[in-house]
Amino acid sequence: MAPKQDPKPKFQEGERVLCFHGPLLYEAKCVKINIKDKQIKYFIHYSGWNKNWDEWVPESRVLKYVDSNLAKQKELQKANQDHYVEGKMRGLAPSKKIAAVQQKNVDLKVKKAKQKTPGPGEGTSSGETPQGPRKKRARVDPTVESEEMFTNRVEVKVKIPEELKPWLVDDWDLITRQKQLFHLPAKKNVETVLEDYANYKKSKGNSDNKEYAVNEVVAGIREYFNVMLGTQLLYKFERPQYAEILAEHPDMPMSQVYGAPHLLRLFGLMLS
Secondary structure (H helix, E strand, C coil): CCCCCCCCCCCCCCCEEEEEECCEEEEEEEEEEEEECCEEEEEEEECCCCHHHCEEEEHHHEEECCHHHHHHHHHHHHHHHHHHCCCCCCCCCHHHHHHHHHHHHHHHHHHHHHHHCCCCCCCCCHHHHHHHHHHHHHHHCHHHHHHHHHHHCCCCCCCCCCCCHHHHHHHHHHHHHCCCCCCCCCCCEHHHHHHHHHHHHHCCCCCHHHHHHHHHHHHHHHHHHHHHHHHHCCCHHHHHHHHHHHHHCCCCCHHHCCEHHHHHHHHHHHHC
């Protein structure tokens, strides 16, 4: 009786493919092929990822790089995004929400400054009477301080380093598949991470305007994290733990309880 032949690989060395890592499909390259005990495995390099993430995977995790599978890749990305974002963020981009928080703080500071030092030339003097209504509208309109507000306004652009992106996938796997939970309160919480960042930026000797911008960004991210955590940043398996924490520490901001992994989720959400 003739021995059974080894199965024929579907993919070739050097071929561009799509490969599952966690719940998502990523562009990858088939580097090597190994057939042992009738099982085919491929040594995969994920495009744009550090080589430390190269791995041997079974054939079931690899797909052809064709339009139908690219469409599937987008569907999985959207499904994973919908798992994170349960509908409340579709009306406004996260970066705009942070900008709105910062803008509100700027407006309050400008308003207080005007109340303290009105100045003889401000208000409705007799010399401004012919154009009084227009002047009043201009002073209510925040754009009257366009130069100052332009200087203080912060546009938040989040860029996650390539080395951190795989951690989002591992984070998903740890919680949803392995059913593991983080020990809380975190040894280094979000509050501490943001303070370290602010101190680092200030140590660079920035101007007053840039230092003010750093403080506003950090305050915005902290507030945004506390608002978003309970509804947008937790997997279903984590919610009972979250409920227990709320019961034990009802007045404590969650930025003092949760740590870097959940902050990274927030940045991932802001990019989606």
